[in-house]
Amino acid sequence: xxxxxxxxxxxxxxxxxxxxxxxxxxxxxxxxxxxxxxxxxxxxxxxxxxxxxxxxxxxxxxxxxxxxxxxxxxxxxxxxxxxxxxxxxxxxxxxxxxxxxxxxxxxxxxxxxxxxxxxxxxxxxxxxxxxxxxxxxxxxxxxxxxxxxxxxxxxxxxxxxxxxxxxxxxxxxxxxxxxxxxxxxxxxxxxxxxxxxxxxxxxxxxxxxxxxxxxxxxxxxxxxxxxxxxxxxxxxxxxxxxxxxxxxxxxxxxxxxxxxxxxxxxxxxxxxxxxxxxxxxxxxxxxxxxxxxxxxxxxxxxxxxxxxxxxxxxxxxxxxxxxxxxxxxxxxxxxxxxxxxxxxxxxxxxxxxxx
Amino acid sequence: xxxxxxxxxxxxxxxxxxxxxxxxxxxxxxxxxxxxxxxxxxxxxxxxxxxxxxxxxxxxxxxxxxxxxxxxxxxxxxxxxxxxxxxxxxxxxxxxxxxxxxxxxxxxxxxxxxxxxxxxxxxxxxxxxxxxxxxxxxxxxxxxxxxxxxxxxxxxxxxxxxxxxxxxxxxxxxxxxxxxxxxxxxxxxxxxxxxxxxxxxxxxxxxxxxxxxxxxxxxxxxxxxxxxxxxxxxxxxxxxxxxxxxxxxxxxxxxxxxxxxxxxxxxxxxxxxxxxxxxxxxxxxxxxxxxxxxxxxxxxxxxxxxxxxxxxxxxxxxxxxxxxxxxxxxxxxxxxxxxxxxxxxxxxxxxxxxx
DNA sequence: CTGAAAGCGCTTACAG
DNA sequence: CTGAAAGCGCTTACAG
Numbered sequence: 225x226x227x228x229x230x231x232x233x234x235x236x237x238x239x240x241x242x243x244x245x246x247x248x249x250x251x252x253x254x255x256x257x258x259x260x261x262x263x264x265x266x267x268x269x270x271x272x273x274x275x276x277x278x279x280x281x282x283x284x285x286x287x288x289x290x291x292x293x294x295x296x297x298x299x300x301x302x303x304x305x306x307x308x309x310x311x312x313x314x315x316x317x318x319x320x321x322x323x324x325x326x327x328x329x330x331x332x333x334x335x336x337x338x339x340x341x342x343x344x345x346x347x348x349x350x351x352x353x354x355x356x357x358x359x360x361x362x363x364x365x366x367x368x369x370x371x372x373x374x375x376x377x378x379x380x381x382x383x384x385x386x387x388x389x390x391x392x393x394x395x396x397x398x399x400x401x402x403x404x405x406x407x408x409x410x411x412x413x414x415x416x417x418x419x420x421x422x423x424x425x426x427x428x429x430x431x432x433x434x435x436x437x438x439x440x441x442x443x444x445x446x447x448x449x450x451x452x453x454x455x456x457x458x459x460x461x462x463x464x465x466x467x468x469x470x471x472x473x474x475x476x477x478x479x480x481x482x483x484x485x486x487x488x489x490x491x492x493x494x495x496x497x498x499x500x501x502x503x504x505x506x507x508x509x510x511x512x513x514x515x516x517x518x519x520x521x522x523x524x525x526x527x528x529x530x531x532x533x534x535x536x537x538x539x540x541x542x543x544x545x546x547x548x549x550x551x552x553x554x555x556x557x558x559x560x561x562x563x564x565x566x567x568x569x570x571x572x573x574x575x576x577x578x579x
Numbered sequence: 580x581x582x583x584x585x586x587x588x589x590x591x592x593x594x595x596x597x598x599x600x601x602x603x604x605x606x607x608x609x610x611x612x613x614x615x616x617x618x619x620x621x622x623x624x625x626x627x628x629x630x631x632x633x634x635x636x637x638x639x640x641x642x643x644x645x646x647x648x649x650x651x652x653x654x655x656x657x658x659x660x661x662x663x664x665x666x667x668x669x670x671x672x673x674x675x676x677x678x679x680x681x682x683x684x685x686x687x688x689x690x691x692x693x694x695x696x697x698x699x700x701x702x703x704x705x706x707x708x709x710x711x712x713x714x715x716x717x718x719x720x721x722x723x724x725x726x727x728x729x730x731x732x733x734x735x736x737x738x739x740x741x742x743x744x745x746x747x748x749x750x751x752x753x754x755x756x757x758x759x760x761x762x763x764x765x766x767x768x769x770x771x772x773x774x775x776x777x778x779x780x781x782x783x784x785x786x787x788x789x790x791x792x793x794x795x796x797x798x799x800x801x802x803x804x805x806x807x808x809x810x811x812x813x814x815x816x817x818x819x820x821x822x823x824x825x826x827x828x829x830x831x832x833x834x835x836x837x838x839x840x841x842x843x844x845x846x847x848x849x850x851x852x853x854x855x856x857x858x859x860x861x862x863x864x865x866x867x868x869x870x871x872x873x874x875x876x877x878x879x880x881x882x883x884x885x886x887x888x889x890x891x892x893x894x895x896x897x898x899x900x901x902x903x904x905x906x907x908x909x910x911x912x913x914x915x916x917x918x919x920x921x922x923x924x925x926x927x928x929x930x931x932x933x934x
Numbered sequence: 935c936t937g938a939a940a941g942c943g944c945t946t947a948c949a950g
Numbered sequence: 951c952t953g954a955a956a957g958c959g960c961t962t963a964c965a966g
Contacts, residue, residue, distance in 0.1 A: 592953085
């Protein structure tokens with residue numbers, strides 16, 4: 225590898241000056257600057273990042289962490305169908321990080337060089353991140369009971385949580401307005417004339433599930449309708465979970481004209497159940513999803529849904545994190561991003577129902 | 580941060596000895612070893628990775644690169660529907676890398692500290708990777724015209740290409756047997772009695788598309804059937820591309836009883852077109868896909884497909900790469916992994932066709 | 935504007 | 951078995 229030493233020699237200056245040119249830290253005579261640039265291109269010099277990091281004591285690296293099952297790796301989570309939505313987030317995060325000149329690390333090697341220590345103990349988990357000079361963490365906390373989450377939230381490592389609210393000395397969060405989004409979805413269905421609306425809130429163990437359920441309840445209450453508990457069907461977040469829950473509901477032959485699903489992936493599972501029962505959408509049943517993943521516009525029929533603003537969430541997460549790393553000590557308050565109704569063909573007003 | 584200095588002091592030894600205990604490089608008296616471990620746990624010491632890297636001149640980091648559109652970032656590619664398959668690969672790669680104690684970097688920040696250089700010029704692109712001490716690259720080359728691919732294949736950086744064959748002094752590849760897989764798929768359809776089989780080979784500009792087409796042609800020829808060119812429908816790899824191509828084919832009212840799709844995502848697009856034409860699968864038309872992504876078992880009907888062995892591909896890619904980094908100078912030959920027929924409900928024998 | 939020197943926190947021959 | 955010293959390739963006060 226070409227070193228700054230060689231560049232310096234060729235340009236007839238000291239390594240210090242080469243470094244100054246690289247960083248623009250202090251002014252260098254135009255003339256010498258030119259000589260140095262010439263030497264750099266002549267040799268094909270690239271400053272080595274390890275040395276830069278060693279010297280600056282920083283890595284410009286942020287880690288992406290998914291907490292789902294206690295000891296799983298990151299991608300093993302993200303490939304599950306119910307996490308499909310996060311891929312869109314990841315895409316935008318990568319772009320935003322690139323703008324800000326940070327790298328994204330998917331930590332996969334064991335954190336410790338010696339084996340006496342248990343990686344997953346909350347305390348040593350944080351030490352391990354610090355030892356690796358992770359400057360910030362973007363965390364998706366799904367399994368809220370994982371003790372590493374609290375350890376992270378209370379550590380000194382700047383952290384932004386996506387989708388669930390955590391606060392700490394150096395931690396904040398950003399998420400969609402699930403309550404408001406669910407409310408708007410239900411209002412829209414009410415507006416179309418639907419009165420008996422089934423609700424698949426996802427997993428009510430998680431706040432993100434409960435929030436959607438709450439929006440459903442509030443919208444109904446505010447419009448003056450009573451909720452029929454038999455139409456509320458908790459389930460897991462996966463495609464199959466929703467499919468199964470829908471099959472059960474259909475088997476029971478309940479009376480309803482519309483369905484609110486807590487995610488698009490779930491809606492697509494429900495759609496398949498309806499399909500198997502030869503129930504036409506939206507002629508017989510309307511259905512509305514949540515997220516607006518790209519598959520939604522390709523489902524049969526294309527799905528009406530509440531879009532989460534992935535761009536605002538991702539850019540917000542990154543800029544907040546960068547600010548916490550580089551900027552003032554003030555930790556920004558948790559951010560709530562509003563959702564938007566996207567009307568496609570899976571919803572129709574009750575009056576158009578064909579018998 | 581706790582340093583080895585502090586540990587050494589507390590244990591009453593030199594930093595050298597602490598280091599020796601950490602690496603097990605040379606023998607240390609049992610007694611002092613114990614004292615040192617005690618000091619480490621007492622202080623919560625974790626060796627800092629930056630210093631380790633600086634000293635060892637290596638990073639234990641491998642980069643994941645997707646070459647698709649000239650200047651795109653990694654995740655912006657992977658979230659496209661036609662790359663959904665690679666998520667399964669990524670999941671296994673992460674696990675294998677973890678085993679081997681390497682980190683996965685998704686390079687996103689600009690490669691250069693100074694702006695005089697164009698990152699995407701093949702030469703400087705390699706220098707940039709070297710400057711970042713990337714020890715190896717896992718590359719998915721889709722846009723084969725990207726000059727960075729050749730630069731990488733001929734560089735000194737150990738590289739394993741997935742899905743397309745590239746060879747170089749320090750580069751090899753691993754991929755599924757697309758020709759063989761396509762052949763087996765067609766043979767299976769022939770066995771079911773189908774004679775007029777439409778083929779959606781994906782994008783024939785790419786070898787991976789052409790290989791599947793070749794398998795189709797060979798299987799037909801070997802069984803003694805002539806190929807009707809009108810049934811071969813090239814298209815892009817995306818869901819919509821296949822959907823559009825299928826709509827066109829259906830509009831033309833061609834005579835065929837089965838379809839071979841080059842990917843599951845394409846098959847799902849075609850399924851939707853068939854659905855819109857109210858054509859029953861498999862009663863009227865059989866369809867077989869390729870890849871076996873998880874969505875395939877959830878499509879309506881569940882898809883018969885050629886499964887790619889993601890585990891063998893991923894583990895093979897990682898172990899080969901690690902071997903090139905750590906081991907002998909011999910570059911392993913390109914590897915071809917066989918595929919496997921997974922029969923589900925989208926295929927049936929022609930005799931069962933209900934008119 | 936520029937050079938000599940010290941420093942970042944580790945590791946590893948070299949002695950003893 | 952263990953310590954003192956040099957080194958990894960940068961950066962940054964400190965002088966001049």
